[in-house]
Amino acid sequence: EDKVVQSPLSLVVHEGDTVTLNCSYEVTNFRSLLWYKQEKKAPTFLFMLTSSGIEKKSGRLSSILDKKELFSILNITATQTGDSAVYLCAVGNNNAGNMLTFGGGTRLMVKP
Amino acid sequence: DAGVIQSPRHEVTEMGQEVTLRCKPISGHDYLFWYRQTMMRGLELLIYFNNNVPIDDSGMPEDRFSAKMPNASFSTLKIQPSEPRDSAVYFCASSPPRAGFYNEQFFGPGTRLTVL
Numbered sequence: 001e002d003k004v005v006q007s008p009l010s011l012v013v014h015e016g017d018t019v020t021l022n023c024s025y026e027v028t029n030f031r032s033l034l035w036y037k038q039e040k041k042a043p044t045f046l047f048m049l050t051s052s053g054i055e056k057k058s059g060r061l062s063s064i065l066d067k068k069e070l071f072s073i074l075n076i077t078a079t080q081t082g083d084s085a086v087y088l089c090a091v092g093n094n095n096a097g098n099m100l101t102f103g104g105g106t107r108l109m110v111k112p
Numbered sequence: 113d114a115g116v117i118q119s120p121r122h123e124v125t126e127m128g129q130e131v132t133l134r135c136k137p138i139s140g141h142d143y144l145f146w147y148r149q150t151m152m153r154g155l156e157l158l159i160y161f162n163n164n165v166p167i168d169d170s171g172m173p174e175d176r177f178s179a180k181m182p183n184a185s186f187s188t189l190k191i192q193p194s195e196p197r198d199s200a201v202y203f204c205a206s207s208p209p210r211a212g213f214y215n216e217q218f219f220g221p222g223t224r225l226t227v228l
Contacts, residue, residue, distance in 0.1 A: 034216065042203060042219035043155075088155065097162055098143040098207040100217060104154040 002027045002096075004103035006089050012109045013079055021074040021106045023089030031092040033065055033072050034100065038086045046074070046087075079110045116220035118204050124226045130192040133223045136185055137206030145217060146179055146189050147203040155203075161187065194227045201225070 003026040013019055025033065032050045036043035047056045049065035049072060056063050060079075065072045076083055086107050090100040117136040125131055137144045145160040159169040164181045172179070176195070181187040191198055201224050205217040 042221050044219070045216050048216060097160070097167060098217065099145070099157065099160055099168065101157075102155045 002091060002093055002101040004089055004091055004101050006087075006103035006106050008106060009104070010107040010109070012111065014111050015080055017079050017110075018075065018077045019079060019108060021076075021087050021089075021108070022071065023073070023103055024071040025089075025091045025101075025103075026070065027091045027093050027101070029094040030067065031094045034090045034092070035063055035072070035074050036088040036090065038088055038105070039084075043088055076108075079108075081110050081112055084108060084110045116204055116206050116218055118202075118220040118223050120223060121221060122224045122226075124228065125194055126228050127195055128193045129227075130190065131194045131198075131225060131227075133189040133202050133204075133225070135187045135189070135204030135220060137187070137204070138208075138218055139185070141206035141208050141218070142184070143207035143209075143217075144181060144187050145205040145207070146187070147205065148200045149203060149222075150200045158189070191225075194225075196227045199225055199227050 005024050007022045032048050034048045035046040037046050047063045052065055052067040060077045063074045086105040088105045089103040092100055116138055119134045142163050146158040147155050148158055149155045158171045159179045160167055161181045177191055179189045201222045203222045204220045207217045
């Protein structure tokens with residue numbers, strides 16, 4: 001059974017801080033790893049990673065995948081209160097169509 | 113495109129009543145997923161369809177839950193009879209045809225279900 005574990009469970013920082021969120025996984029036939037941001041409503045897509053060592057960037061957010069050690073990190077620099085959300089990591093399995101297995105999420109709170 | 117559409121957005125019902133949640137996926141997407149989210153258990157996959165056919169329903173908690181997809185543009189999740197422990201946010205998501213590594217899922221706004 002595929003498994004995704006995220007850490008920390010929750011995090012409180014102040015505006016301007018840099019945070020690193022962790023995602024480790026076990027999957028029988030890895031296809032991709034995805035990061036989602038969930039505020040008060042539905043999860044919204046951030047990144048999809050398929051290859052090790054290639055950093056994906058979008059503004060202050062970046063992510064990288066290590067397929068050898070089976071983990072990914074999501075970095076947020078110069079955090080803002082609008083970054084407060086739950087960040088979800090999910091993995092796709094080549095044997096399971098477009099199904100994703102989600103981790104429990106990291107709840108980030110950014111204080112002014 | 114309007115994105116994934118779910119209805120109702122909120123549902124409050126009494127224990128024992130039947131509840132039907134509805135979902136319209138993004139046009140052209142051939143995968144549809146039903147999730148349940150609670151504080152305690154996070155985001156759980158209940159069932160998913162490919163080309164209107166249920167592929168994996170191992171996440172459906174018990175026989176009180178059933179899901180159908182009569183055509184490519186509509187799916188329902190039914191709970192009968194409902195119980196207080198079914199209270200959660202239910203998300204529907206869709207995904208385009210499998211092409212390479214692309215398996216991003218697009219989520220609907222969710223239905224917040226409260227069973228009293």
